[in-house]
Amino acid sequence: MSELIISDKVSPAAKRDILDLNNRIQGFYSGETPEEAFRKFRLTRGVYGQRQPGVQMIRIKLPFGRITAEQLVKIADTSDKYATGNLHATTRQDIQLHFVKLADSPQLWADLEEAGITLKEACGNTIRNVTGSAEAGIDPNEPFDVSPMAYNIFSYFLRNPICQDMGRKFKISLSSSAKDSAFSFIHDVGLIAQNGTNDQGETVRGYTVYVGGGLGAQPFSAQKAFDFLPEEDVIPFIESVLRVFDRYGERVRRHKARMKFLLNDIGLESLLERAREEHKALKNKKFQISQTIPFDISEAYTDRASLTETEILTLAQQQVQADELVDFEKWLKTNVFEQKQKGWYGVNLRVLLGDMNSDTARSLAAIVKDLAGNDIRVTVNQGYLLRFVKGEDLPTLYLKLKALGLANPGFDSTADITTCPGTDTCNLAISSSYGITRALEDVMHKEFPEMIYNQDIKIKISGCMNGCGQHNASNIGFHGSSIKKGKLVLPALQVLLGGGFTGDGIGLIGDKVIKVPTKRGPEALRVLFNDFEANAFEGEYFNQYYQRQTKNYFYQLLKPLADLTEVQDDEFRDWDHDELFKTEVGVGECASVLVDLVGTTLIEAKEKLSLAEENFESKVWADAIYHAYNVLITGAKALLMTTDVSTNTQYGIVNDFETHFGKAFQYEVPAAFALPEATETPFKSLVFSLNKFEPTEAFASYYIATASKFLTFVNDTREAQLQETGEPTLKELTFGQDS
Template sequence: MTVTEPTPARVSRPRQQRGEGQWAKGYFTPLNGNEQTKKDDDGLNVRARIENVYAYRGFDSIDGGDLRGRMRWWGLYTQRRPGIDGGKTGILEPEDLDDKYFMLRVRIDGGRLDLDQLRAVAEVSEKYARGTADVTDRQNIQLHWVRIEDVPAIWRTLEGVGLTTAEACGDVPRVILGSPVAGISAAEIIDGTPAIEEISERYIGSPEFSNLPRKFKTAISGLQDVVHEINDISFVGVVHPELGPGFDVWVGGGLSTNPHFAKRLNAFVTLEEVPEVWAGVCGIFRDYGYRRLRSRARLKFLVADWGAEKFREVLETEYLKRELSDGPAPEPAPAYDRDHIGVHVQKDGNHYVGFAPRVGRVDGATLAKIADLAEAAGSNRVRTTAEQKLLILDVAPDRVEELVSALEALDLQVRPSVFRRSTMACTGIEFCKLAIVETKKSASNLIDELERRLPDFDQPLTINLNGCPNSCARIQVADIGLKGQLVLDEHGEQVEGYQVHLGGHLGAQTKDPKDVEDGAFGRKVRGLKVTAAALPDYVERLARRFQEQRHEDETFAQWTARASEADLS
């Protein structure tokens, strides 16, 4: 028998790797439709067409590349057409899912609002958005039912008080998270507000960073209250033994279908250095970020491939042209009190009052009433948080209880139950084209049921509902994370439901710095799914088992890590 030897090409030629579409490696030819759309025209340029063409000619005149792409650069998404069930998500063509109305995202960097700004958002909500207003876990406010004809008037109203929708969506630097108690908290290491303001002024709306591979999320805080573990870049307040207060730099965090915790660069930067370092990291993402596949286009994938050491080296040598100082890690801190709910003393002797709407949902009329209550209490400053909550700052001690009573009369709870305080929900199928199930009403109903069934439950317990796998509501880092999907009920019928993630968390699990755990993504029990109708029963059952079985000082996340699958089902 004759044996044919393999050709040299088969045995010695290395496998040709496909390019990731990185500009720094010469891949300037767009490798997918999204990249082509961005190359055809900068998303920032769509504003002129909105103001001069689409607002006059109406929805049907909008170019498809603008409608489902570039308009996001100005905070606009088409919302879901009513009546399309979750089974058709991902199956129908975009034009079949699009309604002729928009979600509009108001960008609120650092969560900072004065009363004129809050009233302007309320006015826009009432006049142009059917009264809708949702406080998001990115410190923005989202409006719905917006007509393209009204967008120029909305911009005039918002920009007249210093607000913007610029780059609130799109492949750009999104809103910058900042501590809602920046400058007033006695526990704050350093106030990051000047850095947030400088980045916003210099870079937001600039063509320098208006074409990134995908969205770029930032957090800057002198406290650990802005989910620094899961942002593309975060600056966390620390004290350097020689250089004093400044920030520790983290990069490459993100959730969605492939979650990653951010990595420390072991680098210390001063407040003055933050904008330059931010721009350097953003530049790395622009130039080296993966553009071939949208599913791998977030910074977290580049950081995972490079590692923190190489990332820092590229940052220093190619972008900053200097070395950064090494620095200390932040002290461990619990995550369960990051929302600033309740009445707290400011370092100037006044108080701030944090309160909880139902899963972030308010309305324009309520926002206007909040502004009136703040003004009556002597305050001109309101803050949004990264937990879908609101704060009123600068309240004199003798006005606190009057304000608390007035807020609670609006169902804005200052001293909420565990369930009201710690339940979060994304937009869901009501408006979102990516969603599979409804979330806001389900979460609100769940709160009511749990308050009725478990009135004495007092342990921290986060419950996050998401309408799809994309994790806008951070399901992987919740005690009970609920990912929306269609499931079979007891009759074999396909109904709305959730895949369950258990024991996810950020930060430390106790207040004792000697007894801490790193953050963890939630545990998935094999086959564990629950219908929307059965959700209150399931969460009640789980909470009662936790109460019965927990060890002294044990958190829910710690319990789920050791509990049997039977106890978690």
């Protein structure tokens, strides 16, 4: 590996993370770090294995999709240097780089951090990128800008000990208005901005709060937790929920490890009650949201004279050739809107497959510097939003974007399909997403050109049931699948209908209707469009029509396309592929891996103890306490692994440790921290005193010291086990680290 160079511009915390990643990679190459332990580590640093062996996908975490022109150039340059020169925008407003060598990932990260861009916690069992309405701050319908709240949530939980090793990932969204353009109904926590009234009758900012939503093979719509939660209570509430999820959430059965299953098991009231029980232990009982975010430019733009559509078209006639004026007008109607700042315009860029090459990205950055505000937003449908464009500059902007292939009309319309990469790069994908997306968009371009104006029907595609393309949350959704025909297998599409938003703004999960060969996907789309056009009532939304006709109607409508009596040779081949189709699903990279070496687990516990001590020295008592809590959980898990006990939750680990190791661990409890049940279940009492006391220096000191004693007890117990069996001792399993 070449020498790692880290600029002085990189923060100390990020530098430490990058060096840690570099050291772990070296340990992995030398055989000192087991593969599963390393995978778990690298995922939380945004390094994700691809379908192709030996290369990685790097996920760049962009809070609420915000990026500056300079940052876009930095990402483009980085992609040229370490990846393929492509920037892939995702439904979580991230940008992904593919085909990166593992050894290059630390330097790639260091280069991005120079521009204030992180990979930290972009993958793995952490809080994923906090998404937000791309139009936040310029939305004419918003009560206030949710961007500061999104940034505060991101920064508060980044490197926060309560969410570094959860059972599964956790997703948060913020919508700027009741339109819910960030899809709160499919998130673990979804927030929709609204104003409310406090006890003094004053107007205050707050949010409608939803919890427990999620997609995947078993999708759930989120449940409403609060009609209105004041802004200052939002982060404390999220922290409380995270602590509950961390403790009680499933950790072994990956398919049951999302918060939606915990909510389904214990119910909303129990979840909220357990969250309230965590309140005493919180670092912040209230959290005042800073309205200042990095690179904020909004205050620089004051209202100016608005232009009518006619005035803009008149200006366009002076610059745009006559045969292009029709295209300009389509673009103006479908991709441009006036912001809440009068006289300024937001311009959406429709990007096929979410892919943009690096040269295009650099050219776009130059256009932004010249004609727009330096505040680009990646959108949840894999496009980009430019902000603060003058009305008189729209024709010039259009021509510059058109030269880059970025002026296609129909942003976020039926014709603008959202899709994941599918089998192009993903381990879990079953069939090609990119190929069918191109085929469907081609059908609409040639046969249904009016669909660029349709904002009712949204189409989303995923390469498998896991839902990275959000197919469950669309009016017409498809996910990759397969169908057997004799001894051969056909690539197939599972068709889902009725998801997404209804005409009254309610978000729904789509129904699985039928499975058809993937090469018949275009015909399925034709059938659905033609039927809707022929039979829907005037003004009826697609989801209303679906509910009126019922699922069985659409099953019968599409059933002929599922008939395999006659199958063409081409149908045994996926889109963009010449070879015969076969299902090749790899190991998913999002699972929480139970490391099978007890020694490795104890090393983890030792690292957590070091973090607890560091936070104590920094006087961050609450974080120090939570790191010490993780020492207790990890140490107990290590000993339970020696008894072949499989525990599903942290709560279960504590109970099982009591059962199998009884009262073997003894410790002294100061009178100030004694609990009535301590004499009966000493270890359980210790662990769960976590939320019984305020996070003071005194409690932190006691809790960390006791966790340290417990870790010594665990190490001694394990040493005795190894000596009795003749196995290598812990010192021989420390993989080059200090014993």
